[in-house]
Amino acid sequence: MTALAGLRAAADGREGALRAGIARGREVVGLPVPLAPPPEIVEAAGAIPFRLLAAGDADAELRALAALGRDACGTCRGLLGAAMVAHPPVTCLAAGTACDRMRRMLEAFGSTGLPVFTVAVPRVRGISGQRKALAQELRLFAGELSVRTGVPATPERLAAAIRRGNAARRILREADGLRRLVPPRATGTEYFDLVRAHGLLPVEDFLALAAAVPGELAAREPPSPDPVRVLLTGPTLLDGRRDALAILEAGGRAVAVADVTDSGTLASGEDVPEDGDPFLGLATHLLAHPVLAAPLRPSRAFRERFAGTLRASGAEGVLFRGVPFCRPFNSEVPALRLLSTVPFLEIREEGAAASGQTRTRIEAFVEMLLARRLSGGPP
Amino acid sequence: MSSPVRIDATEWQRRFLDLAPETRREPRYLRHLGEREWAHYLKPPSSYLPYGFRRLRRMRFDGDVRALRLFSFAMEETERLFRAKQEGLPVVALMGDYGAVAPLLGAFPGVVTFYPDFCYFTPFLAESDVLLDRAERLGIGEDTCYVRAAAGAFAARANWPDPDLVVVSTGASCDDLAATAQAAHDLGHPTLFLDIPCRKDPAPWLRVTRFEPADGRPPVEAGLVDRLVAQYREFLARAGEVLGQRSDEVALAASVSRARRMRRTIREIRGHLASAPAAPLPAYEAMLAEFAATHGFGDPDECEAVLAGVRDLVAERAAAGVGVLPPDAARVVWATPPPDPLLFTLLEDAGGRVAGSEYLIASALTLPPDEPDPVVAVARAFLAGSLLGSSAARAKSVVAEVRRANAEGVVISNLFGSSHCGAETPVIRRAVEEECGLPVLSFDVPRPAPGGVASQVKNRVEAFVEALTQRRRTCGRP
Numbered sequence: 070m071t072a073l074a075g076l077r078a079a080a081d082g083r084e085g086a087l088r089a090g091i092a093r094g095r096e097v098v099g100l101p102v103p104l105a106p107p108p109e110i111v112e113a114a115g116a117i118p119f120r121l122l123a124a125g126d127a128d129a130e131l132r133a134l135a136a137l138g139r140d141a142c143g144t145c146r147g148l149l150g151a152a153m154v155a156h157p158p159v160t161c162l163a164a165g166t167a168c169d170r171m172r173r174m175l176e177a178f179g180s181t182g183l184p185v186f187t188v189a190v191p192r193v194r195g196i197s198g199q200r201k202a203l204a205q206e207l208r209l210f211a212g213e214l215s216v217r218t219g220v221p222a223t224p225e226r227l228a229a230a231i232r233r234g235n236a237a238r239r240i241l242r243e244a245d246g247l248r249r250l251v252p253p254r255a256t257g258t259e260y261f262d263l264v265r266a267h268g269l270l271p272v273e274d275f276l277a278l279a280a281a282v283p284g285e286l287a288a289r290e291p292p293s294p295d296p297v298r299v300l301l302t303g304p305t306l307l308d309g310r311r312d313a314l315a316i317l318e319a320g321g322r323a324v325a326v327a328d329v330t331d332s333g334t335l336a337s338g339e340d341v342p343e344d345g346d347p348f349l350g351l352a353t354h355l356l357a358h359p360v361l362a363a364p365l366r367p368s369r370a371f372r373e374r375f376a377g378t379l380r381a382s383g384a385e386g387v388l389f390r391g392v393p394f395c396r397p398f399n400s401e402v403p404a405l406r407l408l409s410t411v412p413f414l415e416i417r418e419e420g421a422a423a424s425g426q427t428r429t430r431i432e433a434f435v436e437m438l439l440a441r442r443l444s445g446g447p448p
Numbered sequence: 449m450s451s452p453v454r455i456d457a458t459e460w461q462r463r464f465l466d467l468a469p470e471t472r473r474e475p476r477y478l479r480h481l482g483e484r485e486w487a488h489y490l491k492p493p494s495s496y497l498p499y500g501f502r503r504l505r506r507m508r509f510d511g512d513v514r515a516l517r518l519f520s521f522a523m524e525e526t527e528r529l530f531r532a533k534q535e536g537l538p539v540v541a542l543m544g545d546y547g548a549v550a551p552l553l554g555a556f557p558g559v560v561t562f563y564p565d566f567c568y569f570t571p572f573l574a575e576s577d578v579l580l581d582r583a584e585r586l587g588i589g590e591d592t593c594y595v596r597a598a599a600g601a602f603a604a605r606a607n608w609p610d611p612d613l614v615v616v617s618t619g620a621s622c623d624d625l626a627a628t629a630q631a632a633h634d635l636g637h638p639t640l641f642l643d644i645p646c647r648k649d650p651a652p653w654l655r656v657t658r659f660e661p662a663d664g665r666p667p668v669e670a671g672l673v674d675r676l677v678a679q680y681r682e683f684l685a686r687a688g689e690v691l692g693q694r695s696d697e698v699a700l701a702a703s704v705s706r707a708r709r710m711r712r713t714i715r716e717i718r719g720h721l722a723s724a725p726a727a728p729l730p731a732y733e734a735m736l737a738e739f740a741a742t743h744g745f746g747d748p749d750e751c752e753a754v755l756a757g758v759r760d761l762v763a764e765r766a767a768a769g770v771g772v773l774p775p776d777a778a779r780v781v782w783a784t785p786p787p788d789p790l791l792f793t794l795l796e797d798a799g800g801r802v803a804g805s806e807y808l809i810a811s812a813l814t815l816p817p818d819e820p821d822p823v824v825a826v827a828r829a830f831l832a833g834s835l836l837g838s839s840a841a842r843a844k845s846v847v848a849e850v851r852r853a854n855a856e857g858v859v860i861s862n863l864f865g866s867s868h869c870g871a872e873t874p875v876i877r878r879a880v881e882e883e884c885g886l887p888v889l890s891f892d893v894p895r896p897a898p899g900g901v902a903s904q905v906k907n908r909v910e911a912f913v914e915a916l917t918q919r920r921r922t923c924g925r926p
Contacts, residue, residue: 138870140591166646169623169835173871176838192619192626193643197682202675366618366626366641367633393591396867400627403587404634 072281073259079278080266087119087158096218097159099183100268101148101174102331104358105165106188107351109230109341110211112272115220119159120268123147129154136177137170143392144304145174152181159183161217163210165190168397184217186210191356194365203352211348227347233272234341240276241267241337243283248326249382252291256318257301257325259286261311264336293321297438300384301328302375302405303391304398313390313416316431323435327382329375331398368401376408384411386438388431391417412438452765452772454508454730454796457493460516464492467513475517475754477528477747478535478560486531489524490516496523501573506900507732507793510772514757515733521754522736525562525745526608532560532746533609538691541608542743543598543629545617545642547707547812548680548830550743552823553615554703555684555695561743562608564598564632565625570607571597572788572896579604580895586631593624593866594787594893599631611637613690615683619644620836623867638690642683645672647837676827684823704822706748707741711815713755714741718813720762722803722853726771728762731792731802735785738805741812777801778916779855783846783876784808784869786861788893790901791909795859798913804853806846810834839872843879850884856916859909860890887915 070078087097096116100108108118123143129150130143137146151157163186166172178185188210191199211222220226244263247255263282267275299317317323328334338358342350365371379387387409391399399417406413414434416427455463464472476487490513493504501523509519533539538559542549550561571580571594582600584590601607614637616629621644633639684695717737720728729737737758744751765771773796781804786792792802811833816825834842850858858880862869877888889912894902901909 136871136874138873140865140870166620169621169867170871172620172646173839173868176840176875177871187646187648189620189646189648191643193641195641196643196679198675198678199643202671205671366616366630367639368630394865394867396592396623396627399591400587400630 072278072285073262076266076270076275076278076282077262079274080262080269083119083269084158087117090117091158091160096161096214098186098214099152099157099159099162101162101164101171102167104338105167105190105355106163106186106207106210107234107341107355108272109227109234109347109351110207110222111163111214112230112233113222113227114211114214115218115222116214117271119157120265121148121151121157121159121162122265122268123151133177136180137174140394141174142170142304142394142396144395145170149174149177149181152178152183161186163188163214166192170394170396186213192365194356194367194370200349200352200356203355204346204348207348207351224347228343230272231341231343231347231350233276235343237267237272237275237279238337238340240279240283244286245327245334245337247283247286248324251383252294253296253298253324253326254289254291255283255286256292257299257314257328258311258318260325261314261333264333267336293324296321297323297386297435297442298326298382298384299323299435299438300379300382300387301325301333301390302330302387303389304331304395313388313427313431316428317388317435322439325388326384327378329371329378334378368404371401372404372408375405379409379411385442386411386434387413388434389413389415391415393417412441450512452726452728452770453511454772455511456508457497457504460492460509460511461494463511464516471513475521475750477521477524477750478532478537479750481535484531486527489520489528491520491524492516493519493523500576502575502898503573503788503790506790508730508796510730510733512761514761515729518733518736518740518754518758521747521750522739522745528746529560529562529608538612538693539609540687540691541611541614541632541637543614543616543618543632544621544625544644545615545811545830546809546833547742547814548826549615549617549642549683550748551704551707551816551826552680552684552700553687554706554748555697555700556688556691556693557696557699559691560746562611562746563742564601564608564614565595565628566739567598567601567607568593568595568785568787569789570601572790575896575898577896579607583628583631586634588624588627588631591865592627593622593863593869595622595625595863595866596628599628602632602635602637613637613687614639615642615687616640617642617644620646621833622835624865640683640686640690642679644833644836645676645831647672647831647833647841649837649841672831673824673827676830677821677823680823680827701822703748704816704825706744706752708816708825710744710748710752710755711741711813713752713759714738714813715815716759717755717762718804720759720766724762724766724771725769726765726775727773727777727796727801727803728765728771729758730772730796731782732789733758734802735789735792735805735807738807738809738813739785742809773801774799778857778913778920779803779853780916781805781846781849781853781855781858782807783858783860784862786893787863788896788901791861791893791905794901794906794909795913798910799917800909800913803855804849806834806842806849808834810845811836835868839868839875840879842872843876846876847879847883850880850886855884855886856920857886857912858888859912860888862890862892864892887912887919 111118133149579597579600583596618626819825
């Protein structure tokens with residue numbers, strides 16, 4: 070078994086292990102967005118962070134309709150629906166108020182009986198004092214969680230968790246870099262498998278199992294000699310919506326060489342500063358994060374990240390996979406289109422599973438990019 | 449006092465000719481500029497038909513000249529903005545805050561403010577999709593609430609002059625407005641962004657650790673006021689740089705005092721609307737009076753006089769026990785402002801009456817407390833905002849409004865695509881049904897159509913009023 074296969078298997082079996090942990094009295098904190106609040110705080114408070122994934126299942130989303138309305142975004146519906154139907158192995162939930170729908174979804178989570186910690190995150194870039202205010206908000210969260218677990222989230226414990234978190238980020242960044250090589254040494258699917266495992270496994274397990282993955286990927290033959298290089302963007306590529314990625318990379322004709330999504334680069338990002346006040350360090354990291362910038366106004370930083378990634382990745386096409394009613398991302402599409410120097414495909418579809426129409430569009434997009442290459446278009 | 453009556457635009461045109469010339473010429477806006485022929489704004493509703501506001505032909509209005517003055521004052525805002533610009537006054541667009549930034553900008557005498565957000569009503573008044581289509585071309589399509597019309601208007605450059613500054617308050621608020629404001633920013637307008645803090649109302653699922661004493665207002669997390677005050681102070685400095693003026697502390701204090709007076713007047717009007725045996729003002733004019741609290745329609749001095757007239761009118765009618773609708777009209781609380789004002793006419797024609805409301809502008813209706821620092825007073829009032837907190841908190845305020853207005857039912861006009869309506873409506877419905885035992889009608893307001901309100905909505909509103917009347921017979925209310 071390869072290291073990546075071992076990692077996948079560990080991630081798949083994680084729920085059972087967590088349920089056993091809960092039975093032994095462990096606190097498991099469900100995190101719909103793994104950045105706010107940071108998992109490092111959860112660990113420092115003696116609890117287990119667990120990335121909540123949207124259901125990816127139409128029935129579960131339907132269950133959430135009554136609470137959120139039929140015009141709620143698929144991500145929020147999927148997350149709430151999953152909690153209502155599948156009862157994830159968590160004892161409480163914590164999330165940031167990254168957008169209005171997310172804020173209201175957290176409130177609706179109350180109906181599941183789970184305690185919810187709401188962490189207010191800034192929505193505007195560049196307001197004086199917001200770093201300190203966010204650090205204070207994170208301290209409050211740490212304090213409340215510590216009361217629940219009985220383990221104080223001391224600065225020392227938090228600093229240690231940050232060091233482990235940065236080590237995990239380095240692995241993710243290394244794997245991310247492999248898919249950008251010519252030819253790519255890793256596929257988008259493999260990178261997102263790593264990201265998924267990073268969200269589901271305790272950081273120690275992830276470090277132990279994932280450390281060998283980049284080396285293993287780099288040492289093998291490239292999965293495809295000359296695939297079309299595509300940049301992915303949009304909100305929810307990880308959450309039950311991997312279908313678009315699977316269709317894109319089927320047959321090795323294309324590879325998602327980079328992404329600007331809230332699930333791919335969101336997990337890697339830059340290191341959290343390891344010196345000074347750890348809460349301030351985490352606040353700095355959050356505010357500087359390029360993908361959290363999608364709901365942060367004005368949107369300049371997010372767009373710059375998109376344009377920079379597009380240039381650096383040598384992508385020949387852009388695939389935006391969105392969901393209706395995801396306002397922060399959907400409203401960025403016209404600007405991203407303008408910034409895009411290569412063909413841009415926008416797919417906005419309800420539900421988790423790609424329809425035949427979506428499959429046809431993605432396949433035609435790849436065909437078009439291949440034809441463009443043959444006809445002498447920019448490589 | 450003439451007999452209260454609701455009349456249509458044609459009848460107002462006829463009656464307008466009978467008004468004394470001095471009555472017609474007395475209302476003037478931007479009085480501080482001196483006598484200007486264009487500043488006389490009192491006009492009958494039919495005057496706005498050539499502007500394309502076709503809906504006015506189907507609506508009914510209060511037949512008193514004091515109510516007409518309010519209507520004209522609101523409708524003339526576009527004209528007033530262009531005139532202000534022509535006179536060299538700075539014009540500032542405000543988005544998303546509702547009642548906080550306009551009083552603060554009083555620190556810069558001469559600044560004229562407006563809310564592009566209220567363009568939300570324009571596609572319906574004009575029975576036209578033009579602004580919505582224009583917004584769609586900017587990427588803000590049908591999955592966004594009607595506030596997107598503002599993005600279309602920014603692009604069209606016809607609904608208001610190019611503002612000298614756009615002030616966007618976003619954060620714990622509507623995401624649709626944030627996207628709309630970003631589109632305005634992308635068009636190149638100088639923009640300052642403010643971050644609206646999230647108010648963690650005390651509830652088991654929104655855990656907080658500390659709260660301040662509230663003095664009757666909703667409790668807020670400690671630290672929020674300080675952070676908002678710091679943000680406002682920084683904003684005033686940056687706005688001063690853009691406008692080329694220094695913030696005048698005396699003018700700021702006077703502006704906040706004026707906002708307090710204006711809100712007090714509006715609260716008196718709302719008090720009469722809730723308690724008078726017969727509706728002393730139609731719902732549309734009542735909504736305009738409430739919205740005046742946000743920014744005084746860009747001319748707060750004149751607005752004070754307009755509102756005082758309306759207050760006197762409703763007080764006289766309430767004292768005389770007369771109103772514009774029959775005394776047995778079914779009393780409802782209306783939640784979320786309907787972008788289509790014809791819905792009010794429809795409700796009133798069907799035998800209903802809006803006795804209370806929650807139009808998402810609680811921040812503008814809250815009195816800034818008496819504080820030595822006017823910025824602190826503005827921040828404290830703003831934190832009572834309708835959308836800053838939880839859906840449960842908003843439901844609580846609707847329930848309080850139901851009790852205040854002794855209502856028999858609640859109407860919620862939803863906006864499809866809005867980031868908050870879908871989640872709020874079930875919570876409000878449950879709270880009203882469980883705590884008050886009253887029926888709730890909720891519906892999505894359909895796109896504007898030339899033929900009037902969609903028959904499905906019309907049927908539902910009429911059936912709801914019928915059900916309330918029937919219920920009164922069986923339950924003995926009110």
